[in-house]
Amino acid sequence: MTTADHRDQLIFEQGTPGQRGYSLPAQDVPSAPLEGAIPEGLVRREVSGFPEVTEVGLVRHFTRLSTWNYGVDTGMYPLGSCTMKYNPKVNEAAARIRGFAELHPLAPDDVAQGALALMHALVQMLGEITGLPAVTLQPAAGAHGELTGMMMIRKHLTTRDGNPRKVVLIPDSAHGTNPASAHFCGYEVRQITSCARGNLSVSALAEAMTPDVAALMLTNPNTLGMFEDEICEAAQIVHAKGGLVYCDGANMNALIGRARPGDFGMDIMHLNLHKTFSTPHGGGGPGSGPVVAVKEMEPYLPTPVVVATRDGMHLDYERPLSVGRVKAFHGNFGMLVRAYAYIRSLGAEGIRKTAENAVLNANYVRARLRGTYEIPYDRLNMHEVIFSDHKQNEYGITTLDIAKRLIDLGFHPPTIYFPLIVHGALMVEPTESEGLAEMNRFVEAMQQIAEEAKTQPEMLKKAPVTTRRSRFDEATAARKPVLRWKAGL
Amino acid sequence: MTHPYIPNTDQDARLMLEAIGVPSIDALFEPIPAAVRLHRELDLPPALSEPDLLAHLGALAAQNADSSKVATFLGAGAYRHFAPCFIDQLLLRSEFYTAYTPYQPEIAQGTLQAIFEFQTLVCQLMGTDIANASMYDGSTAMTEAAMMACRMTKRDRVVVARTVHPHYREVLDTYAKNLGLTIVEAGFEADGTIDRAALADAARGAAAVILQYPNFFGVIEDPREAVEIAKAAGALSVAVVTEPVAMGLLVPPGSLGIDIVAGEMQAFGAPVGFGGPYCGVMAASEKCMRQMPGRFVGEATDTEGRKGYVLTLATREQHIRREKATSNICTNSGLMALAATMFMAAYGKQGLPALARLNFDKAHYAREAIVRAGGKAGVTARFAGPFFNEFVVGGLGDASAAQKRLLGSGLVAGLPLGRYYPELQDSLLVCVTELNGVEDIDRLAAALAG
Numbered sequence: 040m041t042t043a044d045h046r047d048q049l050i051f052e053q054g055t056p057g058q059r060g061y062s063l064p065a066q067d068v069p070s071a072p073l074e075g076a077i078p079e080g081l082v083r084r085e086v087s088g089f090p091e092v093t094e095v096g097l098v099r100h101f102t103r104l105s106t107w108n109y110g111v112d113t114g115m116y117p118l119g120s121c122t123m124k125y126n127p128k129v130n131e132a133a134a135r136i137r138g139f140a141e142l143h144p145l146a147p148d149d150v151a152q153g154a155l156a157l158m159h160a161l162v163q164m165l166g167e168i169t170g171l172p173a174v175t176l177q178p179a180a181g182a183h184g185e186l187t188g189m190m191m192i193r194k195h196l197t198t199r200d201g202n203p204r205k206v207v208l209i210p211d212s213a214h215g216t217n218p219a220s221a222h223f224c225g226y227e228v229r230q231i232t233s234c235a236r237g238n239l240s241v242s243a244l245a246e247a248m249t250p251d252v253a254a255l256m257l258t259n260p261n262t263l264g265m266f267e268d269e270i271c272e273a274a275q276i277v278h279a280k281g282g283l284v285y286c287d288g289a290n291m292n293a294l295i296g297r298a299r300p301g302d303f304g305m306d307i308m309h310l311n312l313h314k315t316f317s318t319p320h321g322g323g324g325p326g327s328g329p330v331v332a333v334k335e336m337e338p339y340l341p342t343p344v345v346v347a348t349r350d351g352m353h354l355d356y357e358r359p360l361s362v363g364r365v366k367a368f369h370g371n372f373g374m375l376v377r378a379y380a381y382i383r384s385l386g387a388e389g390i391r392k393t394a395e396n397a398v399l400n401a402n403y404v405r406a407r408l409r410g411t412y413e414i415p416y417d418r419l420n421m422h423e424v425i426f427s428d429h430k431q432n433e434y435g436i437t438t439l440d441i442a443k444r445l446i447d448l449g450f451h452p453p454t455i456y457f458p459l460i461v462h463g464a465l466m467v468e469p470t471e472s473e474g475l476a477e478m479n480r481f482v483e484a485m486q487q488i489a490e491e492a493k494t495q496p497e498m499l500k501k502a503p504v505t506t507r508r509s510r511f512d513e514a515t516a517a518r519k520p521v522l523r524w525k526a527g528l
Numbered sequence: 529m530t531h532p533y534i535p536n537t538d539q540d541a542r543l544m545l546e547a548i549g550v551p552s553i554d555a556l557f558e559p560i561p562a563a564v565r566l567h568r569e570l571d572l573p574p575a576l577s578e579p580d581l582l583a584h585l586g587a588l589a590a591q592n593a594d595s596s597k598v599a600t601f602l603g604a605g606a607y608r609h610f611a612p613c614f615i616d617q618l619l620l621r622s623e624f625y626t627a628y629t630p631y632q633p634e635i636a637q638g639t640l641q642a643i644f645e646f647q648t649l650v651c652q653l654m655g656t657d658i659a660n661a662s663m664y665d666g667s668t669a670m671t672e673a674a675m676m677a678c679r680m681t682k683r684d685r686v687v688v689a690r691t692v693h694p695h696y697r698e699v700l701d702t703y704a705k706n707l708g709l710t711i712v713e714a715g716f717e718a719d720g721t722i723d724r725a726a727l728a729d730a731a732r733g734a735a736a737v738i739l740q741y742p743n744f745f746g747v748i749e750d751p752r753e754a755v756e757i758a759k760a761a762g763a764l765s766v767a768v769v770t771e772p773v774a775m776g777l778l779v780p781p782g783s784l785g786i787d788i789v790a791g792e793m794q795a796f797g798a799p800v801g802f803g804g805p806y807c808g809v810m811a812a813s814e815k816c817m818r819q820m821p822g823r824f825v826g827e828a829t830d831t832e833g834r835k836g837y838v839l840t841l842a843t844r845e846q847h848i849r850r851e852k853a854t855s856n857i858c859t860n861s862g863l864m865a866l867a868a869t870m871f872m873a874a875y876g877k878q879g880l881p882a883l884a885r886l887n888f889d890k891a892h893y894a895r896e897a898i899v900r901a902g903g904k905a906g907v908t909a910r911f912a913g914p915f916f917n918e919f920v921v922g923g924l925g926d927a928s929a930a931q932k933r934l935l936g937s938g939l940v941a942g943l944p945l946g947r948y949y950p951e952l953q954d955s956l957l958v959c960v961t962e963l964n965g966v967e968d969i970d971r972l973a974a975a976l977a978g
Contacts, residue, residue: 047835049644049648050645054876056877059879060614060873060874061612061874061875061876062612063610063879063886063962064962067965068889068890071888071889073777077748077778078750082779083775083778083779083780085877086776086877086880088648088649088652089649089652089653089877089880090873091877091878092874094612094614094874097873098614100873104638105624106623106638107635107636107637107641108623108624108637108638109623109632110622110623110625110626111626111627112622112626126625126626127532129582131620132582133581134801135616136585136586136589137594138590138592138594139585140594140799140801141594141608141800141801142800142801143600143602143608143800143802143940144801144802144804145602146940147931147932147935147940149935150940151802152591152592153588153590153591154591154802156591157588164572167570167572179668179805180664180858180859182846182858182859183664183857183859215845215846215848215853215858216846218851219853219855219856222853223703224706225708266560268559270564294560296566296569297560298560299564319625319626320626321627321862321863321866322628322630322642322643322866323628323630323639323643323823323859323861323862324805325664325805325859325861325864326859362702363698363701364699365702366665366667366804367666367693367695367699367792367806368605368606368665368802370803370804371803371804371805372802373799373802373805374805383573383575383581384575385531385575386572386573386575387570387572388569389533390570391569392531392534396536399548400536400544402544402548402550403544403548405548406547418559421559446635451628451632451635452632471533471534473535474535475535475543476535478544503634507634507637507836508633508830509634509830509832511829511830511836511838513838515829516828516840520817520840520841522644522824523644523651524644524645
């Protein structure tokens with residue numbers, strides 16, 4: 040008889056009635072009667088469907104799940120535009136210090152001076168790193184920062200001209216969240232086509248830049264891994280017509296210590312702390328997306344803002360021009376502690392070296408794989424480089440096959456099919472936390488796959504074969520969604 | 529010299545530059561116009577070694593009030609509960625916390641299955657059909673719920689009870705202003721529950737009616753009335769749950785006819801941590817599935833016919849629909865959702881009701897002790913409505929001053945409500961959980977009395 044592998048069981052299918060994985064503090068007060076204390080019909084009889092499992096059962100279950108995952112600590116994670124760099128362990132220790140982890144967000148300022156001082160110092164450091172000194176730490180993620188930044192632009196224009204304008208210009212190479220964020224801030228989106236070099240077309244921008252346009256929203260370096268080398272001209276065009284330039288800071292790790300967005304005309308940008316400043320992304324989150332802006336935008340920052348006064352640090356809520364609050368409490372403070380620890384452990388020189396090595400590694404991969412894979416924009420790139428499956432298509436092999444085969448060879452696949460303007464894109468971002476030896480292993484794996492594409496394409500189609508599960512039928516999963524477990528099904 | 533986080537040596541760099549065909553690191557940055565390259569070192573504090581960094585952070589943390597130094601009675605959307613130690617140890621499994629969004633399901637089954645279990649547990653907890661893979665936090669979840677209701681009803685007005693967390697209402701206002709939505713607030717009665725007449729009046733033509741359960745004052749609102757009001761008005765009903773432990777004792781909103789639950793799961797395994805990261809969640813009836821923002825994990829079958837899990841329903845999302853997406857969100861609170869999953873599984877069927885009951889007992893003991901001790905000085909229970917583990921005490925004169933006075937005795941007494949409710953200048957919102965011992969409760973009662 041074949042029995043189902045017990046390792047396939049969900050937590051609901053485990054345990055036995057009567058088992059438990061918790062213990063409670065002693066009952067040191069008399070029990071209060073429920074009767075009359077809770078409205079009729081609102082007392083719950085049972086939390087049905089919840090499991091009953093011992094601690095050891097729980098630990099084995101979740102430990103087992105962890106072994107089915109790939110993380111940065113498992114190996115190289117060359118995920119372009121997502122910057123999956125090493126997460127230093129001291130950051131985890133820092134965030135768990137009791138005075139940080141157990142501090143209540145509504146504790147009076149008097150007993151939160153250390154936390155507020157850390158936030159204040161981080162504000163100063165992010166302002167210096169970007170050249171944009173007005174900073175909020177409140178947004179919970181990069182896309183949340185984008186939305187906050189667009190709200191600040193809207194408020195600024197409304198205050199300045201009495202007119203928020205209607206349109207936001209976005210290059211066709213943009214992250215998908217950019218148009219969505221502009222839209223959720225009440226703007227209409229107009230796309231600008233990139234030029235043949237993979238950069239923003241300044242002439243297309245000049246044409247699109249009407250008095251209706253509130254802002255240009257772009258990523259620099261862009262999602263092709265290229266620095267927008269006409270950025271100063273672009274900023275001038277936008278500014279001359281009274282618009283603002285929003286910079287998506289997703290790729291700030293390429294510039295840090297080498298160039299500052301404030302110096303090349305950006306008015307406002309968000310930072311992804313989990314990308315540039317190494318806070319771990321936890322299987323999808325949390326993130327943290329501070330917004331930095333030119334001094335003129337300071338009045339519009341979300342409330343509250345940390346201010347230093349003679350008698351210590353305070354949260355300032357009295358800001359009449361603020362866009363308002365974008366999240367309960369003060370942002371993802373635990374992530375702020377990690378980012379602060381990261382910056383303090385590197386200092387100015389170390390920070391600059393992170394960018395230098397990120398750029399060095401990405402260019403090295405480009406140089407080594409030239410000839411093996413098509414490189415749509417083959418010139419000096421920044422922290423990431425894009426290949427396409429053009430050469431492999433000849434043998435029926437696609438980007439997806441290449442990505443899945445990389446799994447068998449021990450690597451997390453790169454970002455695939457993004458940016459949308461490159462057909463069959465494979466976007467590689469090694470980050471600075473990989474070294475030459477690892478770059479070489481990655482290059483060899485990619486070369487091996489290119490060879491296999493010619494000689495045994497059917498094998499690539501089956502990849503991955505070393506994993507617990509093979510490729511999934513995602514179309515059926517979306518057509519007939521099963522989003523939860525139910526007893527007896 | 530290399531840094532512990534950066535492997536390339538100078539020798540490595542020389543080899544790599546040669547392969548690239550450029551003479552120097554500087555040359556790699558030539559695509560940046562010379563005029564805007566940074567020609568100086570950043571002005572940052574000097575680098576700290578790991579031991580020095582920990583000493584520095586320890587000194588900063590020591591300036592903050594944690595539970596080793598003070599007895600805290602603060603809740604108001606951030607709750608102190610005991611999380612079994614195994615939870616944090618497993619969160620530190622780096623295959624969990626150093627992983628990215630599970631876009632490659634073959635090597636992310638751990639994260640994906642855990643989220644599937646999270647979605648299931650949230651549905652069971654809240655009495656709903658579906659739940660997403662988590663949101664930033666409760667405040668943004670509530671705001672997204674309001675926007676979803678506007679999309680589904682094609683209306684642009686939202687009614688929210690004033691007994692909903694003030695921060696949540698502030699976030700809603702911020703988003704609404706930019707989208708041209710109108711927000712109407714309904715006040716509260718003397719017992720701390722929603723003014724039903726005002727709610728019914730405002731609900732006409734609205735997209736959503738939002739209440740909190742239990743409400744911001746800790747009072748248990750009966751959602752059934754709001755459900756009826758919303759239904760009659762053709763609006764969707766939304767319940768905000770900031771203290772999920774209460775669901776161990778209360779019939780969940782989904783079972784009472786609420787359409788959408790916007791929850792904050794911080795209480796389940798995430799530290800209060802000065803405000804984040806927390807774990808928002810959205811749960812709802814089936815009809816909301818294709819309009820709901822955020823990520824979903826669904827069951828799928830692999831090429832060998834084996835069951836597994838994938839991210840699904842992505843066509844609603846920003847990376848496909850761009851400006852037509854249901855939201856701009858591209859993050860969930862994966863790690864916090866994992867903590868909540870482990871927490872719910874650990875307390876389980878027996879433990880969650882027991883935990884809820886202990887909170888209920890302690891809070892009821894505390895309110896009685898405070899009123900008994902402070903009665904002569906005019907300290908009162910501000911609202912007569914039923915409550916779970918939070919309650920408001922009034923009659924304190926200036927509640928902020930009272931809170932400040934108590935700091936000297938190592939007590940963080942509760943939240944002064946004047947900033948959010950000018951009419952409650954004399955009141956504190958006090959929270960008592962299983963982690964507040966009877967001695968501290970008695971100490972608080974005595975101190976508040978004078």
